[in-house]
Amino acid sequence: MTFWARGLLAVAALAALGAAALAQRAEYPERTITVIVPFPPGGASDITARLVASKLTERLKQTVVIDNRAGANGGLGAVAMKQAPADGYTLLVGSIGVFAINPVLYKNLRYDPQKDFDLLSQLVRTPNVLVASPSFPASTVAELIAYLKKSPGKVTFASSGTGSSDHLTAALFWQKTGTSGIHVPYKGGGPAINDLIAGHANVSFQNLGAISQHVKSGKLKALAVTSEGRAAALPDVPSMGQAGVTDLVVYSWQSAAAPRGLPAAVRAKLEAEFAASATAPDIKAKFEAIGFDVVASNGAEFAKFLDGEIARWRTVVETGGITAE
Numbered sequence: 001m002t003f004w005a006r007g008l009l010a011v012a013a014l015a016a017l018g019a020a021a022l023a024q025r026a027e028y029p030e031r032t033i034t035v036i037v038p039f040p041p042g043g044a045s046d047i048t049a050r051l052v053a054s055k056l057t058e059r060l061k062q063t064v065v066i067d068n069r070a071g072a073n074g075g076l077g078a079v080a081m082k083q084a085p086a087d088g089y090t091l092l093v094g095s096i097g098v099f100a101i102n103p104v105l106y107k108n109l110r111y112d113p114q115k116d117f118d119l120l121s122q123l124v125r126t127p128n129v130l131v132a133s134p135s136f137p138a139s140t141v142a143e144l145i146a147y148l149k150k151s152p153g154k155v156t157f158a159s160s161g162t163g164s165s166d167h168l169t170a171a172l173f174w175q176k177t178g179t180s181g182i183h184v185p186y187k188g189g190g191p192a193i194n195d196l197i198a199g200h201a202n203v204s205f206q207n208l209g210a211i212s213q214h215v216k217s218g219k220l221k222a223l224a225v226t227s228e229g230r231a232a233a234l235p236d237v238p239s240m241g242q243a244g245v246t247d248l249v250v251y252s253w254q255s256a257a258a259p260r261g262l263p264a265a266v267r268a269k270l271e272a273e274f275a276a277s278a279t280a281p282d283i284k285a286k287f288e289a290i291g292f293d294v295v296a297s298n299g300a301e302f303a304k305f306l307d308g309e310i311a312r313w314r315t316v317v318e319t320g321g322i323t324a325e
Helices: 003-026 044-060 072-083 096-105 141-150 165-177 189-198 208-216 264-279 281-289 299-320
Strands: 033-037 064-068 090-095 117-132 156-159 182-185 203-207 221-225 251-259
Touching (some): 033 044, 044 064, 044 090, 044 117, 044 264, 044 281, 096 165, 096 299, 156 165, 165 203, 189 203, 189 208, 203 208, 208 221
Parallel strands (some): 033 090, 156 203
Antiparallel strands (some): 117 203, 117 221, 117 251
């Protein structure tokens, strides 16, 4: 074979490899996708991921599996996702804590969501609800503020953990009202709610979906919601603004991301598919039934939103002198 013939064969082989690579990329996904949830099963991130994954599996015609990797307030799972190949086969669905609070609370965090992640979508959001044990004397926000000022350092505020949205919402409430309370972190929202119901803790800011049934059954008292207006699930409960505390609008939210550096076509497809899955009528109805509003933003919208959230919670953390316990 002549030198030129060998050269032509080499060029043809390279062209074939290039075409195969392009075809492979165009066929994404061609195998199972793993979605890391950096918390135990049963929480808001896990519920969100499983609902959306069920529709992604249907739409992409590939299995989407959930991998719960709890620890370090979501940090272990976030690092695992960061270190995965940026090929679209390892993703993350996490909370406000993972994306916006950990970066301002932990000094030696091993990931930076703004630098290490390709942000895909803010999927859903839900307000927090200020709830109290039935035996607690205050039944309105005004009564709670008066009680806190009369009895400083005596009222316990339960949370699902240091750095959670319910913890920092309590800190923001104290800053806005000139009051203070005793923060009692639990290992998850479930134990905190159980102690509230039993009267072992006084008050808490908990996700709407987690406490709406307890409020309706009378096991907890709802004083206010942190949404702009009243929540459809609790129409008789005022918003914080209506209760007299201005500029205290807080939503806990769940979002999707991937390791930084996805191929552009894969990233665009994932953004579109996450949004379409969250807004599918059957999935949206399930979210709304448990108190979630579907957002389904694109990556650019999520990035802009995240910038504001990080700045906001940095101010709360610095003003309150909050540290990871």
